[in-house]
Amino acid sequence: xxxxANGSAPAPEGGWLDGEQQRAWLAYIRLQLRLTxxxxxxxxxxxxxxxxxYDVLTALSVAGGDPMPITVLAAQIGWERSRVSHHxxxxxxxxxxxxxPSANDRRVTEVSLTxxxxxxxxxxxxxHVELVRxxxxxxLPRELVGPLSQALESVYANTIAxxxxxxxVDWHPPGGx
Amino acid sequence: xxxxANGSAPAPEGGWLDGEQQRAWLAYIRLQLRLTxxxxxxxxxxxxxxxxxYDVLTALSVAGGDPMPITVLAAQIGWERSRVSHHxxxxxxxxxxxxxPSANDRRVTEVSLTxxxxxxxxxxxxxHVELVRxxxxxxLPRELVGPLSQALESVYANTIAxxxxxxxVDWHPPGGx
DNA sequence: TGGCATTGCGTGACATGTCACCTATGCTTT
DNA sequence: AAAGCATAGGTGACATGTCACGCAATGCCA
Numbered sequence: 249x250x251x252x253a254n255g256s257a258p259a260p261e262g263g264w265l266d267g268e269q270q271r272a273w274l275a276y277i278r279l280q281l282r283l284t285x286x287x288x289x290x291x292x293x294x295x296x297x298x299x300x301x302y303d304v305l306t307a308l309s310v311a312g313g314d315p316m317p318i319t320v321l322a323a324q325i326g327w328e329r330s331r332v333s334h335h336x337x338x339x340x341x342x343x344x345x346x347x348x349p350s351a352n353d354r355r356v357t358e359v360s361l362t363x364x365x366x367x368x369x370x371x372x373x374x375x376h377v378e379l380v381r382x383x384x385x386x387x388l389p390r391e392l393v394g395p396l397s398q399a400l401e402s403v404y405a406n407t408i409a410x411x412x413x414x415x416x417v418d419w420h421p422p423g424g425x
Numbered sequence: 426x427x428x429x430a431n432g433s434a435p436a437p438e439g440g441w442l443d444g445e446q447q448r449a450w451l452a453y454i455r456l457q458l459r460l461t462x463x464x465x466x467x468x469x470x471x472x473x474x475x476x477x478x479y480d481v482l483t484a485l486s487v488a489g490g491d492p493m494p495i496t497v498l499a500a501q502i503g504w505e506r507s508r509v510s511h512h513x514x515x516x517x518x519x520x521x522x523x524x525x526p527s528a529n530d531r532r533v534t535e536v537s538l539t540x541x542x543x544x545x546x547x548x549x550x551x552x553h554v555e556l557v558r559x560x561x562x563x564x565l566p567r568e569l570v571g572p573l574s575q576a577l578e579s580v581y582a583n584t585i586a587x588x589x590x591x592x593x594v595d596w597h598p599p600g601g602x
Numbered sequence: 603t604g605g606c607a608t609t610g611c612g613t614g615a616c617a618t619g620t621c622a623c624c625t626a627t628g629c630t631t632t
Numbered sequence: 633a634a635a636g637c638a639t640a641g642g643t644g645a646c647a648t649g650t651c652a653c654g655c656a657a658t659g660c661c662a
Contacts, residue, residue, distance in 0.1 A: 265554060268570045269562055275577035276561075279584065280457055281480070281503035286588045292620090300648080303458070319610060326458035331649060333612055338648085355610045355657045377442060384453075385446055387583020388576060393445050395572035399565055400452035406564020407456065411463045469650095477618080495641060508619060510642060515618085532627045532640040 283383065290379045295372035300335060302376065305344065305369040308361045315358035317350065324416045344368060460560065467556045472549035477512060479553065482521065482546040485538045492535035494527065500593045521545060 265273060288299040297305070307324045308316060316324075322332045336359055339345045344365035350356035361369070388396070405422050408415045442450060465476040474482070484501045485493060493501075499509045513536055516522045521542035527533035538546070565573070582599050585592045 265558065265562070268574070269558075272565075272570050272574040272577070273557060273561070275574050275581060278503070279577050279581045280461075282581070282584050282588060282590060284457075285503050285505075285590060286584065289589065298648085317610080318612095326455075326462050328462075328650075329611070330613085330651080333610095334649075337612085353610080353658075357611065380450060381442065381446075382587055383584050384450070384580055385442070386587070387580040388449075389579060392572060392576040392579065393449050395569060396576040397445070397449040397452050399569040399573040399576075400449070400456050402566060402569065403561055403564040404452060404456045404459070407459045407463065407560050410559055410563070411459060412466065413459060413462060475618085496639085505620075506641065507621080507643085510640095511619075514642090530628070530640080534641065 286383060287376070287379065291372060291376060294375040295368065297368065297372050301339065301344070302369070302372060304332075304335060304339065305361065305365055305372075308345065308359065309366065309369055313361065315348065315350075315360040317356045317358055319356075320417050321359060323414050326413055339365075463560060464553070464556065468549060468553060471552040472545065474545065474549050478516060478521070479546075479549060481509075481512060481516065482538065482542055482549075485522065485536065486543065486546055490538065492525065492527075492537040494533045494535055496533075497594050498536060500591050503590055516542075 284299065287302075291297045291299055291302050303325045304321070307321055318332050318336065319329055321327075321336075322329045325332075327335075336345060336347060340347055343362055345359050346362050347357050347359055350358050385393075401422070408419060409421065461476065464479075468474045468476055468479050480502045481498070484498055495509050495513065496506055498513075499506045502509075504512075513522060513524060517524055520539055522536050523539050524534050524536055527535050562570075578599070585596060586598065
C-alpha cells in the first residue's frame, strides 16, 4: 500500500519500518507537531512566555532553586549549550533568571530563577497544565496511561543510551546496571 | 512528594496532573526534546536537510506528487501558513520544491516536489529511518507498539477536536460521528 | 612547573520562525 | 454588479536558533 512497501526505492539497512511501526511513528510525529504548536501558542498568549522559556524555567524550578550550570541545564532540556547561552542572556534581560560565576570552577556560569521568574512560572503553569489536561489527558483513555508511560520511558532510555546528547546529570539507566 | 501536591501554590482548575499523568507527561516531554534534537542533527549532517525541510518534503511526497496548496500543507504538518510560505520560498531557491499558481482559484499557490526534491528525500529517508529505528523502535518492546499507537492516535484526535489548528484535509474523526 | 589537550561558555554571522499587516481573489447578498 | 466579508498567501521587522569559532580556566602528565 505504501510506496515504500515494494522495491521502487532503495531500502535502508534493515528495511523500512513495518506496518505497526509506521503507524506508531506517524501517530507520534503528527501529535508532536500539533502539541508543540498549541503549547507555544497558549503560553505565548496567556503568559508572555514561549515554550522554550517555559522549558528553561521548569528545569530550574525542578532543581529546587539550586543554581544550575549552563551545561547541566542544556543536558536536562536537550539543547545545545550555545542555544542555552543565548536564551539565558535574553531571559536575564527580562529578569526571569540570573547568572553568576561559580565559586568552585571559574569557567562555570550558574543560572537560577529570580523571584520574578518563579512567580511568572507559577502563574504560567496554571494555564499550561490546564491545556495539557484538555488536549492530552482528556483524549487519553485511563487504561492507556500506564502503557504509554512505559513505552515512552523505555524509548527515552534507549535514546539516551544510543543518542549523541549527554545524559542529564541525575540520569541512571533503568534496571540493574 | 512533588511540590505541587500540597497547597503551596494556586492550583489550576481541575487540579494538577495526578501521579500517573505526571509520569506520562514527563516521559513524553523529555523524549520529545531529545528525539527532535537527534533527528535534526542526523538529517543535517547526513543529508543537508533540516527536520522542517524533511517534514515538508515528506508531506508533499505522501500526497503522491499532487501539488498542494500552502494552507493544506500547513495543516498537514501543523505549521502556521506564513511559516510555510517563508520556508517554501527558501526551499524553492534550493530547487527542492516548486510553486505555481492554481488554475481554479488564483489566490492559491500550489507547491510540489521537484525531481531533485524527490531524489534528496529518498536519499535522506535512508538515514532517517535508520535513526528512527535505532533510537525509537529498538528501545520499544514489541508488545507496547500497539498500545502506544492507540494512545497517541487517541490523543491526536482529541488535539484536533479541541485545539486551535485546523484539521488536515483528509481528517475524519475516529468512530462513528 | 611548563606544555598541551579538555572543558565551559560566550559571540557574531547567518538561517529560521513569528507576528502583524497587506493585497488579491473569491463568495454572497442585495 | 457593487458592497462587504472571508480566504489565500506574501512581506517586513523582529525574535529565536545554529554553527563555527574563540578565549579562559582547568586537568593531566612528563
